[in-house]
Amino acid sequence: MSPGLAGVATGFRSFARYFNGVLGADAYAKYVEHHRAAGHATPPLSEREFWRDRTDRQDTNPQGRCC
Amino acid sequence: MAGTADELAGATRKGGPLTADPQLPPTGVDEAVREAEDKRWTPTKIALWAAIALLGGVAWVMLAIVRGETVNAIWFVFASVCTYLIGYRFYSKVIEKLLLKPNDRRATPAEYKADGKDYVRTDRNVLFGHHFAAIAGAGPLVGPVIAAQMGYLPGTIWIIVGVVFAGAVQDYLVLFFSMRRGGRSLGQMAREELGVIGGTAALVATLLIMVIIVAILALVVVSALGESPWGVFSVGMTIPIALFMGVYLRYLRPGKILEVSLIGFVLLMAAIIGGGAVAGTEWGAALFHLDKVTIAWGLIIYGFIAAVLPVWLLLAPRDYLSTFMKIGVIVMLALAIVVVRPEITVPAFSEFASRDNGPVFSGALFPFLFVTIACGALSGFHALISSGTTPKLIEKERQTRFIGYGGMLMESFVAIMALVAAISIDRGIYFAMNAPLALTGGTVESAATWVNSLGLAGVNITPDVLAQTARDMGEESIISRSGGAPTLAVGLAHIMHQFIGGTAMMAFWYHFAIMFEALFILTAVDAGTRVARFMLQDSIGNFVPKFKEASWRPGAWLCTAVMVGAWGAVLLMGVTDPLGGINTLFPLFGIANQLLAAIALSVCMAIAAKRGAFKYLWIVALPMAFAAVVTITASFQKIFSPVPAVGYFANNAAFSKALADGKTSFGTAKTVAAMEAVVRNTMIQGWLSIIFVVLSIIVIVTAILATIKAFRNSTAGTINVDHEDEARSSRVFAPAGLIPTAAERELMAEWDKVPGELRFEKAGHH
Numbered sequence: 087m088s089p090g091l092a093g094v095a096t097g098f099r100s101f102a103r104y105f106n107g108v109l110g111a112d113a114y115a116k117y118v119e120h121h122r123a124a125g126h127a128t129p130p131l132s133e134r135e136f137w138r139d140r141t142d143r144q145d146t147n148p149q150g151r152c153c
Numbered sequence: 154m155a156g157t158a159d160e161l162a163g164a165t166r167k168g169g170p171l172t173a174d175p176q177l178p179p180t181g182v183d184e185a186v187r188e189a190e191d192k193r194w195t196p197t198k199i200a201l202w203a204a205i206a207l208l209g210g211v212a213w214v215m216l217a218i219v220r221g222e223t224v225n226a227i228w229f230v231f232a233s234v235c236t237y238l239i240g241y242r243f244y245s246k247v248i249e250k251l252l253l254k255p256n257d258r259r260a261t262p263a264e265y266k267a268d269g270k271d272y273v274r275t276d277r278n279v280l281f282g283h284h285f286a287a288i289a290g291a292g293p294l295v296g297p298v299i300a301a302q303m304g305y306l307p308g309t310i311w312i313i314v315g316v317v318f319a320g321a322v323q324d325y326l327v328l329f330f331s332m333r334r335g336g337r338s339l340g341q342m343a344r345e346e347l348g349v350i351g352g353t354a355a356l357v358a359t360l361l362i363m364v365i366i367v368a369i370l371a372l373v374v375v376s377a378l379g380e381s382p383w384g385v386f387s388v389g390m391t392i393p394i395a396l397f398m399g400v401y402l403r404y405l406r407p408g409k410i411l412e413v414s415l416i417g418f419v420l421l422m423a424a425i426i427g428g429g430a431v432a433g434t435e436w437g438a439a440l441f442h443l444d445k446v447t448i449a450w451g452l453i454i455y456g457f458i459a460a461v462l463p464v465w466l467l468l469a470p471r472d473y474l475s476t477f478m479k480i481g482v483i484v485m486l487a488l489a490i491v492v493v494r495p496e497i498t499v500p501a502f503s504e505f506a507s508r509d510n511g512p513v514f515s516g517a518l519f520p521f522l523f524v525t526i527a528c529g530a531l532s533g534f535h536a537l538i539s540s541g542t543t544p545k546l547i548e549k550e551r552q553t554r555f556i557g558y559g560g561m562l563m564e565s566f567v568a569i570m571a572l573v574a575a576i577s578i579d580r581g582i583y584f585a586m587n588a589p590l591a592l593t594g595g596t597v598e599s600a601a602t603w604v605n606s607l608g609l610a611g612v613n614i615t616p617d618v619l620a621q622t623a624r625d626m627g628e629e630s631i632i633s634r635s636g637g638a639p640t641l642a643v644g645l646a647h648i649m650h651q652f653i654g655g656t657a658m659m660a661f662w663y664h665f666a667i668m669f670e671a672l673f674i675l676t677a678v679d680a681g682t683r684v685a686r687f688m689l690q691d692s693i694g695n696f697v698p699k700f701k702e703a704s705w706r707p708g709a710w711l712c713t714a715v716m717v718g719a720w721g722a723v724l725l726m727g728v729t730d731p732l733g734g735i736n737t738l739f740p741l742f743g744i745a746n747q748l749l750a751a752i753a754l755s756v757c758m759a760i761a762a763k764r765g766a767f768k769y770l771w772i773v774a775l776p777m778a779f780a781a782v783v784t785i786t787a788s789f790q791k792i793f794s795p796v797p798a799v800g801y802f803a804n805n806a807a808f809s810k811a812l813a814d815g816k817t818s819f820g821t822a823k824t825v826a827a828m829e830a831v832v833r834n835t836m837i838q839g840w841l842s843i844i845f846v847v848l849s850i851i852v853i854v855t856a857i858l859a860t861i862k863a864f865r866n867s868t869a870g871t872i873n874v875d876h877e878d879e880a881r882s883s884r885v886f887a888p889a890g891l892i893p894t895a896a897e898r899e900l901m902a903e904w905d906k907v908p909g910e911l912r913f914e915k916a917g918h919h
Contacts, residue, residue, distance in 0.1 A: 108279055144464040148464075148680060152292065152538055
């Protein structure tokens with residue numbers, strides 16, 4: 087890959103990472119990281135369980151969206 | 154000033170002294186180093202800021218003083234961006250240094266309450282995008298369009314100056330104070346700082362204000378979709394698209410949010426293009442050609458169902474779609490304005506700037522311009538977001554300036570772009586689109602005659618132009634499409650077709666704009682209904698404890714029905730209003746939003762006073778006083794003005810008298826039923842204004858009393874108790890702003906050398 091193309095690829099990847107962050111798509115990765123760092127004895131939730139729990143908690147804890 | 158940042162005169166601080174872990178590098182840049190760096194003015198830095206100031210100054214001169222035939226849109230971009238940069242670099246730093254005094258050695262809630270779910274340290278740039286997406290919606294796109302009736306200059310000045318001294322200050326302060334309180338909500342802070350009476354008034358006012366805001370946002374959607382088969386089809390399709398995305402995320406590929414958003418985006422584009430085809434067929438036009446009342450009922454039923462359905466099915470996926478569209482659209486609009494640079498023919502001050510009987514919104518420039526443009530200059534609703542999710546995600550205290558103040562500057566820029574889009578279209582078209590049906594008469598001929606009769610300089614519109622514009626947009630008619638959204642859509646189509654696609658793409662761009670505005674608004678309607686429902690459940694729960702259980706279905710359904718019924722009633726009132734709903738109701742939206750801002754700023758003032766920052770209290774008092782004066786004056790005029798076009802009760806009296814006199818038509822109301830509707834509506838609107846203003850005055854007065862008490866305490870040497878969470882030592886470091894300073898980079902390099910296990914050790918957690 088030419089350096090120019092590699093630069094574009096890196097740029098695109100960091101943009102995708104940023105966009106993922108803004109959308110909140112990296113929430114599971116951050117949860118797992120926290121879980122490991124906090125040294126819990128129990129295994130972390132699976133990805134499916136985590137997202138289920140996340141949206142279900144929003145049911146009882148709604149967040150406003152602005153006008 | 155001597156001493157460290159968190160040692161504030163007259164306030165106690167809970168917790169012991171902040172002790173840094175000797176094994177870790179410092180968790181904040183040394184104060185002296187930071188100050189020295191700030192004060193070191195290198196020639197490059199001086200040249201840069203001189204250039205920004207000069208460019209901004211020239212741009213303001215072009216907008217405000219030079220009176221040519223036209224003004225180029227690029228000057229709006231320069232004037233706003235340069236002013237924002239100066240406000241951010243200088244004024245927000247004054248607030249930081251003198252009033253808030255953040256301390257990076259203190260851990261934020263995201264650190265000391267870290268749970269991997271709600272409290273998560275988030276990269277500042279990501280959080281900036283996240284916060285911006287949460288605060289920016291349809292508001293900044295609609296208000297400036299309606300306010301363009303008075304010319305471009307009043308709105309431009311208020312949006313740019315207002316955000317620097319009021320809107321961004323409010324967002325920054327609320328974010329900071331909520332962060333210091335573990336992410337507590339505005340309502341909880343009001344209760345703590347203002348006591349039971351002030352706190353309860355703030356809660357009730359917030360609840361009512363949310364109802365009004367949701368109702369009027371819904372009215373904007375209904376006005377945009379009425380008699381528009383294309384719009385109804387494509388916006389209606391967002392529901393199955395969101396349901397599909399919800400199922401996809403729940404069962405097929407959990408967590409693949411970017412992927413599903415891309416799929417959703419493609420489907421959305423297909424829905425817009427398909428909408429054109431469907432509206433072109435006979436059955437499509439017949440099926441999706443709905444009048445406003447039907448759409449309003451549809452929206453009310455939808456609102457109830459959406460608020461009781463689980464979040465994962467509809468609300469969460471549409472939120473992703475909305476965020477995705479929001480960032481895309483705003484970047485695209487900015488690019489298009491910079492590339493196309495449209496010439497603006499609208500005058501700086503229009504003929505209506507000095508009158509109080511404009512057809513788009515009634516009332517004089519002061520105070521009504523300042524309530525018509527709420528979002529983008531000063532939006533109280535942001536206080537609910539800044540004291541919600543964002544403070545729980547922030548990594549370092551110093552980042553609140555970038556996220557709170559900077560995020561609001563971004564929203565203000567969106568408002569400026571919406572204004573540019575709206576004023577880039579012909580003024581004749583603007584008034585034909587935004588005046589109520591009762592004035593334009595509904596046909597191209599009657600509308601053209603009416604617009605030309607206004608005697609506006611340089612305006613001479615023909616029925617052909619109006620008909621051609623409607624055809625270009627793929628609509629049957631554009632007459633009296635009030636509410637701001639359709640005008641913005643025409644403006645956007647006007648700019649975008651010169652950028653991508655030519656005239657053939659205009660109808661697509663028009664419906665693209667309607668689509669994203671409807672998307673933002675529907676998300677706000679759902680979320681607003683849910684939040685309001687929980688607030689109601691919580692309040693009733695104080696008397697009937699069962700209601701506090703969120704999982705108790707009958708309670709949830711009943712409270713949802715009450716909230717939907719409340720905003721639905723206001724929405725129907727607006728849709729059926731013979732005077733033209735937007736014209737009479739939009740001021741109420743602005744007043745509600747800004748009263749919330751006055752409440753939020755009052756709470757901030759009481760907190761700042763308890764921190765002992767009396768010398769710099771003007772930073773909060775100034776915008777609070779302005780918001781209070783504007784909204785209270787506007788409310789009083791709405792209540793007491795003898796001019797029927799302005800005062801609700803004056804109008805009520807005029808119509809009641811006409812009915813009593815046995816007249817069968819009066820003003821714009823052509824039947825007795827319409828006249829009775831006006832009598833009913835003005836009475837409700839008048840009482841709503843009274844309730845709002847009374848509640849807000851209670852909150853403001855209790856806040857002023859709390860401020861005076863704090864001052865007395867501090868002069869008497871009594872200690873003011875603040876409600877901040879206990880200070881804990883931070884164990885992480887991150888830069889404060891977008892670009893790290895030299896000192897921050899040095900410190901980051903030190904932190905990079907720290908072994909991982911040391912960094913992630915959580916002292917005393919779990």
